[in-house]
Amino acid sequence: MATVAVNGLVSNGGKLQACNSRPCSSSSFLGGERLKLRTFSDSFRPGKFHTSRSKNLVVLASGIDLANFVNDLFVGVGVGLPCTVMECGDIIYRSTLPKSNGLSPTVPGVILALGTLSYLWATPGVAPGFFDMFVLAFVERLFRPTYKKDDFVLGKKLGEGSFGVVYRASLTKNPSAKGDLVVKKATEYGAVEIWMNERVRRACASSCADFLYGFLESSSKKQAEYWLVWRFEGESTLADLIQSKEFPYNVEALILGEVLDLPKGIERENKIIQTIMRQILFALDGLHSTGIVHRDIKPQNIIFSEGSRSFKIIDLGAATDLRVGINYVPKEFLLDPRYAAPEQYIMSTQTPSAPSVPVATALSPVLWQLNLPDRFDIYSAGLIFLQMAFPGLRTDSNLITFNRQLKRCDYDLVAWRDTVEPRANNELRRGFELLDLDGGIGWELLTSMVRYKARQRISAKTALAHPYFDREGLLALSFMQNLRMQYFRATQQDYSEAVTWVIQLMAKSGTERDGGFTEAQLQELRDIQPRKKSAQRNALASALKLQRKIIRTLTESVDELNRRRKSLWWSRWIPREE
Numbered sequence: 001m002a003t004v005a006v007n008g009l010v011s012n013g014g015k016l017q018a019c020n021s022r023p024c025s026s027s028s029f030l031g032g033e034r035l036k037l038r039t040f041s042d043s044f045r046p047g048k049f050h051t052s053r054s055k056n057l058v059v060l061a062s063g064i065d066l067a068n069f070v071n072d073l074f075v076g077v078g079v080g081l082p083c084t085v086m087e088c089g090d091i092i093y094r095s096t097l098p099k100s101n102g103l104s105p106t107v108p109g110v111i112l113a114l115g116t117l118s119y120l121w122a123t124p125g126v127a128p129g130f131f132d133m134f135v136l137a138f139v140e141r142l143f144r145p146t147y148k149k150d151d152f153v154l155g156k157k158l159g160e161g162s163f164g165v166v167y168r169a170s171l172t173k174n175p176s177a178k179g180d181l182v183v184k185k186a187t188e189y190g191a192v193e194i195w196m197n198e199r200v201r202r203a204c205a206s207s208c209a210d211f212l213y214g215f216l217e218s219s220s221k222k223q224a225e226y227w228l229v230w231r232f233e234g235e236s237t238l239a240d241l242i243q244s245k246e247f248p249y250n251v252e253a254l255i256l257g258e259v260l261d262l263p264k265g266i267e268r269e270n271k272i273i274q275t276i277m278r279q280i281l282f283a284l285d286g287l288h289s290t291g292i293v294h295r296d297i298k299p300q301n302i303i304f305s306e307g308s309r310s311f312k313i314i315d316l317g318a319a320t321d322l323r324v325g326i327n328y329v330p331k332e333f334l335l336d337p338r339y340a341a342p343e344q345y346i347m348s349t350q351t352p353s354a355p356s357v358p359v360a361t362a363l364s365p366v367l368w369q370l371n372l373p374d375r376f377d378i379y380s381a382g383l384i385f386l387q388m389a390f391p392g393l394r395t396d397s398n399l400i401t402f403n404r405q406l407k408r409c410d411y412d413l414v415a416w417r418d419t420v421e422p423r424a425n426n427e428l429r430r431g432f433e434l435l436d437l438d439g440g441i442g443w444e445l446l447t448s449m450v451r452y453k454a455r456q457r458i459s460a461k462t463a464l465a466h467p468y469f470d471r472e473g474l475l476a477l478s479f480m481q482n483l484r485m486q487y488f489r490a491t492q493q494d495y496s497e498a499v500t501w502v503i504q505l506m507a508k509s510g511t512e513r514d515g516g517f518t519e520a521q522l523q524e525l526r527d528i529q530p531r532k533k534s535a536q537r538n539a540l541a542s543a544l545k546l547q548r549k550i551i552r553t554l555t556e557s558v559d560e561l562n563r564r565r566k567s568l569w570w571s572r573w574i575p576r577e578e
């Protein structure tokens with residue numbers, strides 16, 4: 001034991017001292033100073049006890065393993081406490097003393113621990129990811145029922161996409177429950193879809209259609225065929241419902257089970273649209289919180305669940321799991337151009353394609369924050385909001401025309417409104433009226449979803465806390481809600497908007513005589529401002545430079561690790577038909 005023969009340790013009236021060849025005196029060492037020892041156990045070996053510098057004594061011992069270091073960093077047991085507190089006694093008899101049961105966390109240790117914990121729990125969640133993959137997934141596999149092809153009787157075809165065919169189905173063993181299941185026979189992307197559905201079932205089951213099982217069919221076909229089984233949620237997707245002339249009243253009937261005996265009008269329609277939007281954002285928030293981005297949000301992929309009387313998301317074939325980088329192939333995936341955000345790829349094109357799993361997992365919070373990939377889905381959800389408010393935009397051709405107009409306006413909805421409103425027909429005007437209810441709170445939410453820059457778009461979680469979803473809208477906001485609203489507006493501003501705002505404020509502050517600026521001067525300022533290198537601009541430029549540098553470094557390191565051929569390691573987890 002190291003406690004017996006450590007060089008130069010002596011006891012001085014119950015206080016522990018350490019000396020190195022020089023004679024010790026209590027003033028040379030203690031006198032209010034603290035002895036910096038690591039631990040009194042195996043870290044020390046005879047003859048490995050070295051330095052004393054001025055008043056502080058630093059004890060270094062060789063052979064310190066990583067575990068000891070981490071322990072010392074986080075928990076300062078016996079470190080730095082004076083002997084009056086610490087029951088030191090004579091070091092010779094140290095091992096016989098009662099063990100200190102008080103843990104004294106160190107300040108850097110606490111800061112580091114908190115930082116590490118927040119990093120591990122930050123979206124998309126490294127720590128919950130490990131728990132999910134190595135505990136929950138494993139336990140689930142042990143207990144869930146398994147199926148094979150012969151267990152199903154396929155019925156009516158529900159849909160056929162590029163990557164699979166969907167049927168209504170029932171279990172052979174239970175023919176009475178006819179058509180209570182949905183089976184998708186999928187090709188290559190089936191494996192991804194099984195992975196995503198299993199992840200969703202464990203993390204946010206209510207966001208998506210109820211997934212039962214998925215497996216690789218084992219017959220000797222050339223191409224792999226994956227079978228995916230869900231519970232049948234209902235007959236209608238949001239696409240079916242918004243095509244009806246009765247929309248949104250047909251949804252009201254579905255959600256409430258009856259039609260309200262109230263006069264029809266934009267207030268009532270607004271309430272129904274609010275409910276639909278809340279349900280869509282709630283489902284998206286569930287997905288995004290667990291690190292999944294859907295990438296194909298559109299009314300066709302939102303189904304009305306008759307059981308839970310709410311909208312759920314389907315078709316996770318294009319989704320990407322950013323916790324582990326699955327299906328993250330930014331340049332290869334085909335997006336639906338009608339609903340895709342202008343950035344096209346959810347991650348910056350500077351970010352490399354699918355990093356290796358440990359790297360993707362470790363870096364996922366950084367990559368998430370740098371790219372905010374969830375905002376891609378938010379843009380698509382914003383377009384759905386628009387379609388609900390403006391019946392004219394519900395057809396494909398009109399939506400495509402709208403997208404073109406918006407592009408011409410640099411994806412600025414306000415500019416689009418300015419161009420179309422003066423010559424708007426009744427339908428369009430009615431849509432604006434609906435969004436302008438309660439002080440324009442609906443319009444405000446819409447414009448914070450449909451924006452060119454992903455970073456400026458609201459997240460699903462923040463959108464759910466938006467006053468649009470408070471029952472009475474803007475007019476009835478409490479003081480706190482108003483503050484929240486102001487804060488929300490402030491955080492939505494970007495740099496250029498802030499400059500415009502300052503300029504406007506200056507304009508309002510008076511004329512030249514009053515110390516303000518004239519319009520001509522302001523115009524000059526507007527022209528000059530961008531070229532002037534203000535401190536703010538410098539700071540912004542440095543921040544952008546730093547961001548680019550971080551991304552480049554990440555790219556290089558990830559590419560380095562990626563050179564090895566990537567394997568579809570996760571597809572080994574997909575069950576095969578027995």
Ligand SMILES: Nc1ncnc2c1ncn2[C@@H]1O[C@H](COP(=O)(O)OP(=O)(O)OP(=O)(O)O)[C@@H](O)[C@H]1O
Nearest residue numbers: 158159161162164166182209230231232233234315
């Ligand atoms: N759980 C479910 N309950 C009820 N109907 C469903 C369910 N899942 C899918 N459907 C129906 O099947 C149709 C096709 O499903 P899905 O979009 O997942 O298939 P897909 O092959 O990806 O089709 P597409 O490529 O056209 O999107 C949906 O439009 C919906 O009508």
